[in-house]
Amino acid sequence: MPQSPNTPPPVPTSADVARRAGVSRATVSYVLNNAEAVRISEPTRRRVREAAEELGYVPHAAARSLRAGRTRIVLLPTSHVPAGPLYSTFLNELQWALRRLDYTVVQYGSLGLTGDEAARAWAELRPVAVISLGETSLSAHNVATLKRAGARAVITMGPLAVPGAHAMVMDQAEVGVRAAEHLVGRGRRRIGVVVPEEAGLELFSAPRLAGVRAVAGAAGAEVTALPMAYAEESAAALAGRWRGLGLDAVFAYNDEYAMLLMRALLDAGLSVPGDVAVMGADDLLIGRLLRPRLSTVRLELPTGEHLASLVDQAVREPSEVVERHDLMAAAALPREST
Amino acid sequence: MPQSPNTPPPVPTSADVARRAGVSRATVSYVLNNAEAVRISEPTRRRVREAAEELGYVPHAAARSLRAGRTRIVLLPTSHVPAGPLYSTFLNELQWALRRLDYTVVQYGSLGLTGDEAARAWAELRPVAVISLGETSLSAHNVATLKRAGARAVITMGPLAVPGAHAMVMDQAEVGVRAAEHLVGRGRRRIGVVVPEEAGLELFSAPRLAGVRAVAGAAGAEVTALPMAYAEESAAALAGRWRGLGLDAVFAYNDEYAMLLMRALLDAGLSVPGDVAVMGADDLLIGRLLRPRLSTVRLELPTGEHLASLVDQAVREPSEVVERHDLMAAAALPREST
DNA sequence: TTGAAAGCGATACCAT
């Protein structure tokens, strides 16, 4: 019977392979999964493999995991992709390491979803682990949803610990602390802190600001928060009213904001670091290309391998790993702008 | 009977919801999916919804798509994530638009997999569509694997058309053409073209170089390919032997390589654009912050909405859309560096 | 060494 027009040919299943090889579906499964427990004769193995090859058979992941009762999916929510080689190297390492441990890494774009919507959508995939890189902040309720859906590990890598989740806390305050220590050490006492106007960055910017405040308070320095958007006009506007602010230093959230502001300050006729010291964070390549070279704070991310093995451990023994806080180190990298 | 220690509580299924609400699984399905064809009394609906809520029930995507015979997964392979706001904005738009059309966007990191391995891994998920953004180049065989696994649309957005796939050809040569036209128009006749040494970028860099060659040939200008890595040392080395090359212009693949090289050239004592004109591509923000401001070529990507609807159309009527070549426009943006 | 068959969770047809 001919296919009706426009009906795609059916996707080959293991039953098709079995029929073609003249064996049962069980045998097909044994052969293709290299089952140790069962001995299959070499001629049979060959026939099965050939049949699979000829049909272009690819197993159906959904059916497999339905049967198995669990997936090997590690879900990586991505809303914003933070720029920077630091982060993307880390991400690549992580994916590579997880794949070596036989996990399937799935990035799930969740931009524009509420926390609850996102958590539900993720839970439908029944991931065995979820790694939240910090752009999205998970609520305790979200974590509960995921765990109820079978997630054996929910790992957050962000400024806040989330109840119920394994935490790799990136202590963003540390970044502010290092910046402030450096600036104060250079004799600066009136410090501005650029706070991005863009939504979704508060989780990072607030603790960085708090870190500066803590150090400055102890040293008798003043701190002024400076809202600024990631755009030339905003930087120019801020630079325009700079002299009125009476600041002798600024910590600019990260290198990108720093470069934007420094450019505007130079264009406004101020000298860096003479009139004002400018400090960034995250050690992006661009900071070294600017003149003056940008002083920055470098944050040490854990290696992808490290995080991957943590995930694997948590999946194997969920009870073992709990509320573990690995603080990440930060260090000032003085260059020419301070 | 108590759970044995360390055994996670079972994930609630629709059967659990049914039991709790005192109805059948069929009814649960009808209610939760707002089935139009069947009338369910309001009290029953409420009981079902409450039960689902109390149990924290989330449907199992694998089971659902196994039954349905097809998924709503749109797979987005990502090996390198090209930097730049242009690209990430596009990606966000695309995801958002696809989700509105009720697709599940899954990014699958395939770094370090061969083409065949990757295609197989993707096929296991039975995506209804695959959108290859061009970092990874698909072979005809890979496309066949995906189609056999039920993919109704395989769309490539890259410099090359792939047999069997719907193509949105980004004509990267156009970028080189615009750059060369601009440089030649400024009177330059000895043009260097920076070619990244990093793997995986040939698909973009080769046609860009070819575009320059085409224009230069017609205008009687000379073209020299200049391999360079994305690192300061490499740029410095290239700048060091610059005078020996006798070039009066350089097109630097993109703004990032351009900025790196321009910095090195300035540090080597050359004047831009006096001694050498420097041109980038992709119009990154950074180009406007450098001094001199970087001339660039801006590439107009299609909107995410556009691509999303193309995908949707291809999924609904696979036969309709074939080998469609949407060339993308590119335009020179002269600033100060040329 | 191989095969028959149960069952994972959700849906939709067919009864009632």
Next chain:
DNA sequence: ATGGTATCGCTTTCAA
């Protein structure tokens, strides 16, 4: 208006 049940593709006991 609601329930029973076959079914999707695959793995894995249990039997032969």
